[in-house]
Amino acid sequence: MKKFRQFLSAIAIASMVAASLAGCGGGDTKTTEAGTAGTTEAAGNEAAADTGDAETFLIGGIGPLTGAAASYGTSVKQGAEIAIKEVNEAGGVKVGDKTYKFALEFADDEATEDKATQAYNSLMDKGINAVMGGVTSGACMAIVDQTYADGILQITPSGSADGCIANDNAFRICFSDQAQGVAMADYAVDILGLKKIAVIYNAADEYSTGLQAAFEEEVKAKGAEIVASEAFQTNDVEFNTQLTKIKGTDADAIYVPAYYQDVTYITKQAADMGIDVQFIGSDGWDGVLDTVTDKSTVEGCIFSSPFCATVDDARVQNFVKAYQDAYKATPDQFAADAYDTVYTFKAAMEKAGTIESADLIAAMPEISVDGLTGEGMTFEAAGSAVKAVKFVEVKDGAYKYTDN
Secondary structure, eight states: OOTHHHHHHHTHHHHHHHHHHHTOOOSSOEEEEOOOOOOOSOOTTTTTOOOTTSEEEEEEEEEOSSSTTHHHHHHHHHHHHHHHHHHHHTTOEEETTEEEEEEEEEEEOTTOHHHHHHHHHHHHHTTOSEEEOOSSHHHHHHHHHHHHHHTOOEEESSOOSGGGGOSTTEEESSOOHHHHHHHHHHIIIIISOOOEEEEEEETTOHHHHHHHHHHHHHHHHTTOEEEEEEEEOTTOOOOHHHHHHHHTTTOSEEEEOSOHHHHHHHHHHHHHTTOOOEEEEOGGGTTGGGTOSOGGGSTTOEEEOSOOTTSOOHHHHHHHHHHHHHHSSOOOHHHHHHHHHHHHHHHHHHHHTSOOHHHHHHHGGGEEEEOSSOTTBEEOTTSOEEOOOOEEEEETTEEEEOOO
């Protein structure tokens, strides 16, 4: 049992009083649909705009805005800004007899544990009402016990390691490592018909090792074979040793549960070595087309992802247009996860009927959100989002959802 249940018990009486005074939501599951994101104006300066007569609900965002993982934090920040502008322009969030508009205060954690702690403390000093982050698993886990101790609702858009939701106040939008690793193993064996699979993973990264373990266990359980499991370390750029070992096997595929920077090097060096097998990967691959110098090196690769900017869906395309208009870039899954995070805060506020942290936390397992990354997305009390895993293929130099 996660520790925050003790915290909830300790404040149960105060919570009930606060809820009754604020007009707590009814017993039915609350469903919130992410809006159309149909703005064409830059959203960056609007996230902390004047809220007029409305109260302010301040979201504290934590993620890398500088360093090697800056693209992830930037996407999260900008995706949240699109949603915040949209919610505010639609009139805000009605909570009891009050109306709240969102504001965002985002702090750079450089994807490191010590910076994440500093960022969180600086945001708490500014009086945030909830935490969006961290963006990377290591940074997220660095603050999860602090957010628990402070009793504040924490939703990570993209922290997939188990430790990111260690306490009852912590939830996530993205897939868990376990769910994503198992789903890709099932897809590889059952749909792609792969029987002999090699793995290259980052032994120093919780995200990569979590996926690797879940994937390998499921592949073996389904009667297929892991013919090689080769590790590397963070910041490695030379993968010839691992690829040479794999080339000496009869692998018909290589699974790389890693971020797109690593994938860029691995796929290029594999092509240079004449390795011509199916590459499969995880949601960290999203963005790889922007970093490869030759798109043919990732042509046909398949990875799990909750979002694809080319899908024929009105809400997705409206979000893509708003993002492109605001930032002159195409949004990735990190931006979409953050967009859905904002709407999840909105749904929790509406369900709770108050912005008291304990009530928001208690409301999380009772809401449903029709987001960009999942229809009817719900949340387990343990913190994971419940939604289907989807698969994206690089086809003709672009991202496409697979037909299967």
